Amino acid sequence: MNKFPIGIFDSGFGGLTVFKSIAEKLPQYDYIYLGDNARSPYGDHSFETVYQYTLECVEWLFAQGCTLVILACNTASAKALRNIQQLDLPKKYPNNRxxxxxxxxxxxxxxxxxxxxVGVLGTRGTVNSNSYAIEIEHFFPDIKVHQQACPMWVPIIENGEHxxxxxxxFVDEYIQQLLQKSNEIDCVLLACTHYPLLVPKIKKHLPGNVKIVAQGDIVANSLVDYLKRHTELETKLAKNAQRTFYTSGDVKVxxxxxxxxxGEKIAAQKMNKS
Structure with a gap:
């Protein structure tokens, strides 16, 4: 029986922070990482565009044999995931997740x-979708969510200027705008997988009592739990500890x-769209 790798998708590099945590927690599985660097960042694109781009990349990962794909991208999760889960999977890929x-x-x-x-720092796309406020209310109806878009952070990070x-x-500017919304914020969520690279600077500009929460370990722990609960899917996954990286952009960059x-060197391949 064929065994399948886990696909991990991001608009660019940020998803690698999630991939790193997942691979540390679940090193035995095979992974294919795809970064859509040629079209990143996704943060300012419309819902329609992000949905179209994300679906194209998910379908590409399906074509590589991935039956389970993680959108390690907050913008894609906010703007495309629901449509993919409700419209595309049932019609075309009923066995995929x-x-x-x-x-x-x-x-x-x-x-x-x-x-x-709780403060939420994210891209314009994630903040404008209001996805975090809606989802957090389901689980913690008494939590007040204060959101701040940080449109300059991803370009700064992707250009190596972080x-x-x-x-x-720009770190101080957005943090001050967030803190002006409430003086009771004691926890800040980095709702973009790029932002962990800015943690040293974020710490410098946040009050010392405010916790910084990154997503890597949270998503990894959730995946561990998901695979335990879905053994019918888990048994089909390849376990050769192979990791392959693809980009739609410049491979050298x-x-x-x-x-x-x-934190390690990799040799990515060019995504072949044909």
Whole structure:
């Protein structure tokens, strides 16, 4: 019987922070990572465009043999996941599954806050979708969610400028805008998988009592639980610890930048769309 790899998708590099946590928790599985770098960032694109791009990439991963795909991208999870799950999978891929990063995060984020005031930092697309406020209310109806879009953060990170002095201006600007919404925020969610690379600067500009929550371990723990509950899917997964990386963009640039997110060198391949 054929065994299948797990697909992990992101609009660019950010999903590598989620992939890293997943691979550390579940090292035995085969993974195919796809970054749609040629069309990133997704944050300012319309719902229609993000849905179209995400579906194309998910279908490409399906064609590579992935029966389970993780959208390791908050914008794709906010703007495309529901349509893919409700419209595309039942009609065309009834045996395949696509999971996102928003629901697993919403299920636990309330546990990090004492004041019941949570800040959410994300792309414009994620914030405008209001997905986190809606999902968090399902699990923690008493939590107040304060959102702030950070449109400059992804370009800064993807261009390797996240450690520069210039990045401090934009980190401080968005954090101050968030904190002006409430002085009771005691927990800040990094609702973009790129943002963990900015943690040293975010810590510098946040009050010391405010917790910073990244998504990598949360999503990895959720996947561990999901596979335990869905043995019919888990038994079909390949377990050769093979990891393959693809990009729709420039391979050389991807290899250089990916090492920032993974902490190791990789050799990606060009996504063949034919």
């Amino acid at each position: 696509v999971l996102g990063v928003i629901r697993p995060t919403a299920e636990v984020i309330g546990n990090y806050s004492t004041t019941k005031n 450690l520069s002095a210039g990045a401090d201006f 991807f290899n250089e930048r990916a090492s920032m997110f993974l």
